[in-house]
Amino acid sequence: MDMISKLPQGIIETILCLLPIKEAVRTSILSSEWRYHWTKIPKLVFIEDAFQVSANEVAELTDELPELPVWEQMFDNPSKREELFAKRCKLFYAINQVLLMHQGPIREFTLIMEYDRSFDEFNHSMQVDRTCVEIDRIILHLSKKNTIKKLHLDFNACYEGYKLLISLFSLHQLTDMFLSDCTIYHERSFNEFGCLTTLYLECLWTSEKTLLRLLSSCPSLKRLTLESDSSTISDSGHTTIDKLFECLPVIEHLSISFFIVKCFVPERLPKELPTALVHLKYLSLNHVCFIHIYGLRFLALLIRSCPNLEKLKLLLYSKYWLDEVDMGSFTLEDYSDIVLEHLNELEIVEFTDAENELDFVKLILAKSPVLKKVRIFSCSASEEDEESRISDVLLCSPCASPVVKIIVKRMNSN
Structure with a gap:
């Protein structure tokens, strides 16, 4: 000791x-x-799930909880709502006590709160309002100290997301920010996040204009993750996809959902971006559909504009786009101008062995002279011989790299 x-x-x-x-x-x-x-x-982490409450604490903390019989019908155990409410009270009490006693600078702050989606409809009438007041108080405290560099706010399944206070955007020393299930609607421009290099936005409720204003306020952004359903982003119908990438002049690591891409007027998709993403080395595109020709065109647009790309990861998804199927032809000649001189790794998840998908992999093989590894995770439920067949088809296609290794596995295999 x-x-x-x-x-x-x-x-x-x-x-x-x-x-x-x-x-x-x-x-x-x-x-x-x-x-x-x-x-x-300097590092404070609060996870709601880590807080346990005893029967006595539940009884003591829920004296003020109103009688709402309809809540009781939502759980097999009628005491579930009281337990959730007591846990929430205990969480915020602990946070307030720690912040009150804390003496030094806070460099990292994490708050992760788990919500039961079935609880939200009734929770919203009373508890969410109280929860938002408590969260507002925490953010105001952090903004007054203004020493924080890494902020992680995860409000899993919150009703329409927690509406972020404008004071959050006065944290000018932030280098990393993770926001999940949040709402951002601000008409005015944000103050510049000059130090922010990493931004993770998941299930963000916002408008495309607000999203662009936020990204434009981060001139040093190098790592960006945009994961959201298209229903969470309202659009005006006047913003094109090139406006999104104009906000990312020095981006190096990009993970983006195709749901978000579809918000930016597909009909106006340019053949190439006005400014190449010369710093981009890692690209992950999720929920892209190869049986929808727009998905292929957007992917071609991106890899054309990333001359220094080193790793490409694709999560394919088709069932959401079946109402928009466009089986447009896809040939190597259509994309003969694509050059991937630095690509060394390709990964595709949810591969279905469709003709367009195979042709795309053949294109990458033909255009990547330093490619070392191709990993394909097939969602086919057929026999294991299918893996060997896909590998043989790809290995027989023209390969620019003499040392490429092709690995094909089914999704349910180890």
Whole structure:
């Protein structure tokens, strides 16, 4: 114990950051020297699931909970709603106490709250309003300190997402921001996030104009993930896809859902982007459909505009686009101008062995002189011989790289 106490403050803080926040606070009882060490840790993580409540705590904390008999019908266990409410109260009490006692700068802050979607409809009438007030208070506290560099807010299945306070966008020292199930609707421009290099947006409720304003305020953005259903992004019908990429001049790592791409007026898809994404090395495109010709055209547009691309990952999806099928022809000659001189890895998930999909892989093989690995995860339920057949077909096609390795596996295989 004495040896640990003599360690430099920075090392002690590192050790405490590795502990759950509850255990870090408990170190205050070890000795008088340790009483306030936890108040200076720069990384705070709060996960609602980690908070457990006893029967006594449930009874004490739910005295103010109104009688809503219809809630009782939603759970096999009638006490479930009281337990959820008590857990939420305990979570916010802990956060407020920690923030009140905290003395040093907060560099990283994480809040993960799990919601039961079936609970939301009734939860929204009372608890969500209270929850939002508590979250607002936390964000105001962080914005006043303005020392935070990494912010992670995950409100899983929140009703229409938590509406972010404008004060969040005054955190100018942020380098990493993760937002899940949030709502952002601001008419005015955001203050510049000059230090932000990593941005993760999942299930974001916003408009395309607000999204573009947000991305435009991040001139140093290098890593971006945009995962959302198209129903969460309202569009005006006047924004083209090239406007989205104009906001990403130095992007290096991009993961984007095709649902979002479809919000940007497919009919106006250009043949190439006005400005090439010369810094982009990793591209992941999710829910792209090869039986819809727009999916192929958009993919061709992107890889044409990424001359230094090193890894390409595709998650294919067809069932959502069956009402828009366009089996347009696809030949190598149509994309003969594509050059992938730096691509060394290709990964395709949910491969169905459709003709367009096979032709696309053949195109990549023919245009990638330094390609080393092709990994294909097939969703076919047929016999294992299908894996060998696909491999043989691809290996017999022209390959620009003499050392390419092709791996084909079924999705349910190890």
